[in-house]
Amino acid sequence: MNLSPKSAKSAKNVSFAVVGSGGAGAITAGSILLEAAGKSGWHGLLNRSVGPQIRGGEAAALVRLSTRPAFCMSREFHILVAIDWKNADRFIGSMPVAPGGLVIADPAAGEPPAALREGDCTIVECPIGELAKSIKGGRPNMICVGLVAQLTGLPVDTVMQVVASKLLSKGADAIAASDACIEAGVAAAAGFGATFHLGAPEASDKTRWLITGNEAVGLGAMRGGVQFAAAYPITPATEVLEYLAPALAGIGGALVQAEDELASINMIIGASYGGRPSITATSGPGLSLMMESLGLAAAAEVPIVVIDVMRAGPSTGIATKSEQSDLNIAVHGFHGDAPHVVIAPLSVADCLFTAQWSVHIAETLQxxxxxxxxxxxxxxxVLIDRPADVTFLTRRKTYEPSAETYLRYAVTADGVSPMSIPGQAGGQYTADGLTHTERGTPSSTAKAQREQMDKRLHKIESFDFGDHWGACEGSGDTVILTWGSLTGAAREAIDELHEDGIDARLIALRQISPFPARALQEALQGARRVLVVEQSHSGQFYRYVRSQIDLPYDINRLNREGPTVIGPDEIASSIRDWKSQ
Amino acid sequence: MNAPTLKATDFTSDVTPVWCPGCGDFHVLMSITRALAQLGRPPEDIAVVSGIGCSSRIPAYTNCYGFHGVHGRSLALAAGLKVARPDLTVMAMSGDGDGFSIGGNHFLHACRRNVDMTYVVMDNRVYGMTKGQPSPTTEPDWDSALSPGGTGLSPFHPLVIALASGANFVAREFSGNIKACTRTIVEAVNHPGFSFVEILSPCVTFRPDEREWKGQVHPASVPETDDPARAARRIMTDDGMNTGILYRGKRKPYFASVKDSFGDIEPLERAFEV
Structure with a gap:
């Protein structure tokens, strides 16, 4: 068998895909293997690739295992196991097998797609279905688990431990059947004569978590003290809300399913006005609907957090694929002048911190x-090290009863006014989107407009965002400037370049608005050339940065719309191929 | 249940209303403050939430906690507040444009959701704040600059929709009958679940014909019922001018609410450990 030398020795990364039609259990197989890797000290991540059908379509678990923290999916796969090839033609092109890679196909499932037959990979036949059938209660996806465990060097007993915990409710027979399948898979793969063993994991005494970004956002919000959420389902944000529903109810909070996003944003404004830190989550179309009421929250100074899990736009776009193209609407979408805050998590693990921070900022700045x-x-x-505990002194500045007339929108040194909470005697006021006086009384005077606008701008601009504005890593006069989720790919690109003897510096913005101009300019000191990386067709981030600070450097841009996510290899190539003067 | 220590004036603010002289909404404000005095809870325990329009100016004219939000969304904001703060008495105030046109969807779902709150809609069958355009309850042939010759559309029937959508208390009153309005608002607030009160409140500026309502309204000839079928039969033959409580249902109010004490999130964190 002709396998590439790189795959024969233990690698830093091994990627595999398990493919099958919906219901075949491909995703379950991938999840079990990822969790077993996590238990054994490795890192890694899993993406689901599902077809447009709600059920019964094709499905694939794409998994990358790594000896170090992994931030993004690999572009190529070392191992592809197919339970069947139903509809696989439709998406097999998006998961190329690496040169020297291995395709494991069940002869009973027909011929592998042409793209694989013609590729530089080895196709081995394995009677996956038949093996499963020979075991009472056996399932083909568990054969696949055994195959991949053997090929990658995952400890089989750990894999079985994971399976046992997942099948606890199904009884001992189901567990025994799965174990037998895994053993059959291991035995079959041992006969392939190939391995793609993962190197020893980097030592770590940290607790390992398996979590999605959407779950991490929900948990971070709970760490931040959120007690109320309103929800309207939308891909790819629904999981944030589905996470929060039982989680909030479990601690004494509540989530209400709203009739639309217009309602959900107003529900959280109402709940927060009532003194409860509140949140909702949506995606681009929902954020568009929420804009008017976000302006109300800015004008009436009600703390709220809106999570936008961006997807490819415009309009309905591609609901299941990623883009960073809501930057413009988040920063500039309000009518009138409405100072507010926009921040972005830099990784799955950072979703936890950034969501917790967002509650802190909202509550502090109202x-x-x-x-x-x-x-x-x-x-x-994604497998991550348990994120550190972070404590913010989150406190809404509240009203202290006094004999004087309460001024809800009093002009203060920091622009933040004491906020009364319904139930506090003497604190009654009417929150209003109309221009108002310090008392809150509607007013159309130039004084009221100026005074309150100054105050609201001042509180945002004078807030100390600390060193959370972004990340600055690596060194050298070549800078990769990015924001949000692409930070992971940029981080891996820096490592890749470093191995080739090329120094590069990563600057990634977590704080988008207000723009951290001074911090960014300091971070850019000594830069000669800057590559701006973002997942947006028009380069929204690049244009936004240019509107805020001068960039007197040799500038290059790597920006693209979805659905194909920009990867570390592309970023590294952009740097390597940069013919600068 | 009367609390003699509180007067209607304890619930009024010093803000001068923007309403035109003769506007029915003055009477609604009087009825609301009288009802609140009768209910006996202090102003700080009451929240009055509204959207946009003439009627939606009402929160600032009370001495309660108020929220004058965006157009059409008062019910959603009020629902969030009530679920977050079940200890408060929450009232939403709206008009026929705010409540039935731009906010129409929320009306359906507020009735369905049955959160324990009271919704008062001041219906004058016109957009007054924008100076005289037809609303969902305007007659189809009512002439205006925006819809010359009329909209040609059948009027929206708020009580039918409320009943069909699951509101737990449905009533209609006329703003000029302050005593009846006050009594019905008290009943509405005291009834569990979502209570809907339509108050015919004339716009003397853009609908001078509505000055005639005073002589046209009449108490409903049949008593209130807790049977939705009977209420539906009665409302289908409604002339739009009969007043009183139509329906007082027995549905359980919305279940979810935020508690006063919170549990530890540590178990949530442990769930992610591999």
Missing amino acids: SPVIVLSDQSIGQAH
């Missing part, structure tokens, strides 16, 4: 905060 996550991190299942 302002709407928009968090720009996206599908690529929202729906990725």
Whole structure:
């Protein structure tokens, strides 16, 4: 068998795909293997590739295992196992097998797609279906688990441990059947004469979590003290809300399913006005519907958090694929001048911190905060080290009863006014989207308009965002400037370049608006050339940065619409191939 | 249940209403403050939420906690507030344009959701704040600059929709009958679940013909019922001018609410450990 030398020795990364029609259990197989890898100290992530059908279409688990923290999916796969090839033609092109890779096909399932037969890979036949049938209660996807465990060097007993915990409710017979399948798969793969063993994991004494970005956002919000959520389902944000529903109810909070996004945004404004830190999650179409009421939250100074899990737009776009193209609407979508905050998580693990931080900022500034996550991190299942506990002194500045007339929108040194909570005697006021006086009384005077606008701008601009504005890593006069989810790909590109002896510096923005101009300019000190990387057709981020600061450097751009996510190899190539003067 | 220590004036603010002289909404404000005095809870325990339009200016004219939000969304904001703060008495205030046109969808779902709150809609069958355009309850042949010759559309029937959508209390009153309005608002607030009160409230500026309502309204000839079928039969033969409580249902109010004490999130974190 002619396998590439790189795959024969233990590697830093091994990627595999398990393919099958919907219901065949391909995703389950991938999840079991990923979890077993996590238990054994490795890192990695899983993306689901599902067809446009709701059920019964094709499905694939794309898994990358790594000896180090992994931030994005690989572009090529070392192993592709197919339970069947039904409809596989439709998406097999998006999961190329690496040169020297291995395709495991069940002869009973017919011929592999032409793209694979013609590729530089080895196709081995394995009677997956038959093996499963020979075991009472056996399932083909568990054969696949055994095949991949053997090929990658995952400890089989750990794999079985994971399976046992997943099948606990199904009884001992189901567990025994699965174990037998896994053993059959291991035995079959041992006969292939090939291995793609993963190197020893980097030592770590940290607890390992398996989590999606959407779950991490939900948990981060809970860490931040959120007690109320309103929800309207939308891909790819629904999982944030589905996570929060039982989680909130379990601690004494509540989630309400709304009739539309117009309702969900107003529900959280109402709940927050009532003193409860509140959140909702949506995607581009829903964010568009929420814009008017986000402006209300800015004008009436009600703290709320809106998570936007971005997807490919415009309009309905591609609901299941990622883009970073809601930057413009998040920053500029409000009518009138409405200072607010926009931040973006830099990775799946960072979803936890950024969501927690968003609640802190919203509550402290009595302002709407928009968090720009996206599908690529929202729906990725990733092994991470348990994120550190972070404590913010989150406190809404509240009203202290006094004999004087309460001024809800009093002009203060930091622009933040004490906010009364319904039930507090003497604190009654009417929150209003109309221009108002310090008391809150509607007014159309120039004084009221100027005074309140100054105050609202001041509170946002004078807030100390600390060193959370972004990440600055690596060194050298070549800079990769990016934001949000693409930070992971850029980080891996820097490592890749470093191995080739090329130094590069990563600057990634977590704080989008207000723009961290001074921090970014400091981080850019000594730069000679800057590559701006983003997942947007028009280069929204690049244009936004240019509108905020001068970039007197040799500038190059790597920007593209979805659905194909920009990967580390492309970023590294852009740097290597940069013919600068 | 009367609390003699509270007067209607305890619930009024010092803000001067923007309404035209003779506007029915003055009477609605009086009825609301009288009802609140009768209900006996202090102003700080009451929240009045509204959208946009003449009637939606009402929160600032009370001495309660108020929220004057965006156009059409008062019910959603009020629902969020009530679920988050079940201890408060929450009232939403709206008009026929705010409540039945731009906010129509929320009306359906607020009735379905049955959160324990009261919804008062001041219906004058016209957009007054924007100076005289037809609303969903306007007659089809009512002439205006925006819809010359009339809209040609059948009027929306708020009570039918409320009943069909699951509101737990449905009533109609006329703003000029302050006593009856006050009594019905008290009943509406005291009834569990979502209570809907339509108040015919004349716009004397853009609908001077509505000055005649005073002589046209009449108490309903049949008593209130807890049977939705009977209420439906009665409302289908409604002339639009009969007043009183139509329906008082027995549905359980919306279940979810935020509690006063919160559990530890540690178990949530452990669930992600591999």
